[in-house]
Amino acid sequence: xxxxxxxxxxxxxxxxxxxxxxxxxxxxxxxxxxxxxxxxxxxxxxxxxxxxxxxxxxxxxxxxxxxxxxxxxxxxxxxxxxxxxxxxxxxxxxxxxxxxxxxxxxxxxxxxxxxxxxxxxxxxxxxxxxxxxxxxxxxxxxxxxxxxxxxxxxxxxxxxxxxxxxxxxxxxxxxxxxxxxxxxxxxxxxxxxxxxxxxxxxxxxxxxxxxxxxxxxxxxxxxxxxxxxxxxxxxxxxxxxxxxxxxxxxxxxxxxxxxxxxxxxxxxxxxxxxxxxxxxxxxxxxxxxxxxxxxxxxxxxxxxxxxxxxxxxxxxxxxxxxxxxxxxxxxxxxxxxxxxxxxxxxxxxxxxxxxxxxxxxxxxxxxxxxxxxxxxxxxxxxxxxxxxxxxxxxxxxxxxxxxxxxxxxxxxxxxxxxxxxxxxxxxxxxxxx
Ligand SMILES: [Zn+2]
Numbered sequence: 466x467x468x469x470x471x472x473x474x475x476x477x478x479x480x481x482x483x484x485x486x487x488x489x490x491x492x493x494x495x496x497x498x499x500x501x502x503x504x505x506x507x508x509x510x511x512x513x514x515x516x517x518x519x520x521x522x523x524x525x526x527x528x529x530x531x532x533x534x535x536x537x538x539x540x541x542x543x544x545x546x547x548x549x550x551x552x553x554x555x556x557x558x559x560x561x562x563x564x565x566x567x568x569x570x571x572x573x574x575x576x577x578x579x580x581x582x583x584x585x586x587x588x589x590x591x592x593x594x595x596x597x598x599x600x601x602x603x604x605x606x607x608x609x610x611x612x613x614x615x616x617x618x619x620x621x622x623x624x625x626x627x628x629x630x631x632x633x634x635x636x637x638x639x640x641x642x643x644x645x646x647x648x649x650x651x652x653x654x655x656x657x658x659x660x661x662x663x664x665x666x667x668x669x670x671x672x673x674x675x676x677x678x679x680x681x682x683x684x685x686x687x688x689x690x691x692x693x694x695x696x697x698x699x700x701x702x703x704x705x706x707x708x709x710x711x712x713x714x715x716x717x718x719x720x721x722x723x724x725x726x727x728x729x730x731x732x733x734x735x736x737x738x739x740x741x742x743x744x745x746x747x748x749x750x751x752x753x754x755x756x757x758x759x760x761x762x763x764x765x766x767x768x769x770x771x772x773x774x775x776x777x778x779x780x781x782x783x784x785x786x787x788x789x790x791x792x793x794x795x796x797x798x799x800x801x802x803x804x805x806x807x808x809x810x811x812x813x814x815x816x817x818x819x820x821x822x823x824x825x826x827x828x829x830x831x832x833x834x835x836x837x838x839x840x841x842x843x844x845x846x847x848x849x850x851x852x853x854x855x856x857x858x859x860x861x862x863x864x865x866x867x868x869x870x871x872x873x874x875x876x877x878x879x880x881x882x883x884x885x886x887x888x889x890x891x892x893x894x895x896x897x898x
Contacts, residue, residue: 531604568596630833643770704728726758748834782819
């Protein structure tokens, strides 16, 4: 057995990079705290240094985690949690206390979870921060989410959707009166995809209205309504009111329960084009999800227009990626999925440009499913998602994994990233042709 298969990716990184790993992250914060166990930060300099450093590292979340004997500072970068530095319990408690005061949370240790927000001005940019405090056995854990404004919204073709998929989306935009669902787990970039669509629709002469809970980003030129159950503005009566405004396209954030699923069907059956997100593993998984939310097969098959399933994977750092061969784990995984094993893949060494992480930025992996007559017949026949998935594979449709493999061969990402998204095909056994 080769050495590669015996060690985990973390062990591999440790062996390879040793203590150099991650020292490019939190430089300013490190200067204050590292090797100064007794540093008493009475002026709150640590808060400022941590926020500046975290934004520089493109972190979406900062975690201050209490453990027996130390506090651990961790950052989520490109969706992956990175342990960055340990500080003393006193320093950790003081830092947590300062963040709680800023966020208007009672700074005394509590038995309940608490949440607050604050704004922070940095380099002419205003950051919105949401702080969640959770009591743990060793002290208060703090999670700080950086609510950054959306990056310049991309056009649909810039999202990384393959040519045929973009064509299907354009066709859906031109034809009225069906549902376009964007499917994937939390944090898979669904909202970015929908907002890219909204921006394109805005360029047409069309009337677009959204009903969201909550409104995540404001899009100039589009009427956005926020669901507010305490004031009796629900999905049900909101969608009724919306139809009287005569929209061409309607976006309702997430279909998550019976009322939102019912609202979606009502809008689509009234001849409007409807966009929504949905939690599901892949494109055909949306059928199971919609059935579970009380829609019958007829309602699904007569209203479903298009489904885009997606995941985000990290992009290889262009500065330090090197050519390599797939290792044993990757080879076995691809064989189980019935896919050809590429002769050449890329891996990253880690360098200052990517904070020694080997990756920089993220990329979407897509599966665009435009149901055919055969698929609709199967839905009406109450066939399950496994049968539908099998039909797609038989037809040779490009699934998420296929799209991912193209991006691996182009050197944009790694097999390990694909493997970790869990986009494998349950129950699928390849048939030798
Ligand atoms: Zn690099």
